[in-house]
Amino acid sequence: MNLEAWSLFSLLEPDFVKNLRMVCVFGNSGNEAHLVTQSDDVYALGSNAASCLGLGDVSSTLTPKKVKHLCQKRVKSFAYGTGPHVLACTESGEIYSWGHNGYCQLGNATTNQGVVPALIPGCLKDKKVVEIACGSHHSMCLTDTGEIYTWGQNTCAQIGSGTTNNQSSPRKVSSLFGGRKVVSIACGQISSIALLDTGEVYGWGYNGNGQLGSGNNINQLSPCLVIALNTVVISKVVCGYAHTLALSDEGYLFGWGANSYGQLGSGNKANSCSPTRVAVEIGRVVDIAASHYNNISAALTQDAKVYMWGQCHSQTVPTPILTPFQSLHEVFARFGCPGVTFAPMYTMIHSGNSLMNALKLAFDDATTSDFTFVVQGRDIHVHKALLKIRCEHFRSMFQSHWKEDKDTSLEIEQFSYPVYRAFLEYLYTDELNLGTEEAVELLDLANAYCEPQLKKRCEGLIQMGINIDNVCMLYATALKFDAQELESFCFRFSLNHMTAVTQSESFDQLDERVLKDFILKAAQYGAFKT
Incomplete structure (x- = not known):
């Protein structure tokens, strides 16, 4: 940004x-x-x-x-x-x-x-x-072994000693984590939160606003399990000044703690001592942000929309509102009080008429292109030289002894227009914005065109859309295309929701060999122990 x-x-x-x-x-x-x-x-x-x-x-x-x-x-x-x-x-x-x-x-x-x-x-x-x-x-x-170390002020037991x-x-x-590994940590002003690899959340320290999610306002001297979240698997937790947000692996958002500025996104300004599902109306959430410096919250949805709520400058916004921003960081830069980064912002920043901007403008520009792909009757204008630089498949296709090098257009029949266009635009911009189904088709393309980096990007997009109804289908897809990261993600998701997954239609449709291997693997992880 x-x-x-x-x-x-x-x-x-x-x-x-x-x-x-x-x-x-x-x-x-x-x-x-x-x-x-x-x-x-x-x-x-x-x-x-x-x-x-x-x-x-x-x-x-x-x-x-x-x-x-x-x-x-x-x-x-x-x-x-x-x-x-x-x-x-x-x-x-x-x-x-x-x-x-x-x-x-x-x-x-x-x-x-x-x-x-x-x-x-x-x-x-x-x-x-x-x-x-x-x-x-x-x-x-x-630490990399899942251990937490703390130090500093402890007047409200925020270091958990x-x-x-x-x-x-x-x-x-x-703490009594039962040998389970901590995978993430977060701090409010005078409270602390830990997320375990099981999806469980623990909190300790000051609890005057209910920010520990324990159902009361009593400070906790040691890590205390957020029991109200025991029916969901949490994948990310963030802390505001005195409120907490948690994102489940199914894209559900929960909030608890202080709410005087509407920072929980519940539609009112009442504090909550227990996790409450919020922002239901914005759809599946894939990322969240908050900072102990302020009382603003932000979320990114599966369709790449950025929402914000809470103390937005001097205004109280109790319900998530859609912004024109493309990044969660921009919410905090423009509306945070103070305007801080909620986390380090990794970026390559360009200004003016940069090479990146020029390439974005050149994509699908009929006035400068020298080749056209026709997909489902629609034209996509490109530049041979750039495609040859960016993609091995096109480097081979546009060699002088191949027919395509002398042609000015080519019809593509095996992929849909939105997916093929997204692929070509990715070669120009390094950007992808697709839904789960389209990302699966693009994964097929990435596999066929031998594009390992694109394949990884597709796996990440698909993970954002995984749910109980489609996880088995996506698990089989991952096996088909040897997408190991996606396979692992789908399997872990299935373990966390085994009962519901085994009752889904996509589970019944698994290939017999895939089904057998899945059940054996799940058994090894203790999924069927009583």
Whole structure:
């Protein structure tokens, strides 16, 4: 997306912007930022409260300055508190911290403010961290083995240690997870949430607004299971200032906690102590966003529409409204209070008459094309040179000794117009926007044309549309096209909903061999134990 949505970046040089790969905006006024370039240099700009920019001083800056201690460290993520304090996680699993430290939130066993990024010492030294999160003044991280470590302020038990004493260095959250693996973490201002690989959700810390989903307003000293979600499988959880949103593997959205600005999307402003299904009217949801900095919520639906609700600038919006935006980030940039990024924004940004914009405009342009595909009686205008560059299939087809190289058009009979057009547009733009059924047909095309990257993209699109009625059909499709990631996803989904899946029509229609293998595999995972 365009960085112009944030006024903080209005002075950036175009050449600098073009080289960015990741951007984060944070701060109580949304006036501080970290930027990572394609060449792995890290920059910062903004007001620099509590030395949160990591530049080694307290001076603000309107122009980007290098954060020398993070350059060439392969930083993959940032997390921010409201002090503010900052965490940075690298691809190798190291954590750096700096900024405000009045509550030990830097994890360095002191309360000294950090002016430059420093590795967190102690028990994390031999751990590989894969995810980080910050509340107002506490910090969390998740390791590749599914362990949670927390530190910082603990006045409301937000670090889950079983006490309310602040914690000056990382400490493992010991909880009765039953040996199950934690796969994701999130923080509200003074609360914490964990998502397990079983789809279960646990919460702990402050619960005055019901943000833990426990059915009451009692603070929790240790992780507590959100029992009201035991009939669904949750795939993602996010936290706002004092509310929580959860997305199920079937695309259902649930919300609980504070709702004075309508941030739950329930249509009213009443708080909820238990998860309630919300935003039913917008259809299947595939992604959600919230930030502990504010009271706004956003969702992306299966048909690529972006909705928002909650505190949208000074307005209270209790029901999801459709936006013209193409990204969840744009909701927070334009309507968040403050306008922060809810998560790191990975991007390649182009401005003006860039090559990418020129290619988008060139697709299906009859005035510049030199070849036409005719699909179901409709023309699609393309350029041979670009197709040869982008696709091995066309590189072979448009060789000088083949008939097609001398022709100016070709009729395609084995694929539908919407799918073939989407394929050609993908070659020009790298973008795909298809429903589940069309994505299945495009997967067939990707397999036939030997396009592995397109195949992976199709698998991702199909996963967004999986439900109980179609999962068996899609499982068989994945086997047919050797789409291993899709096969695994369908199988896990089936395990989570085994009773309903085995009663579906598509289960009855499975090929005998596929059915036998499916049942044997499910049995190995204990699906039929009593």
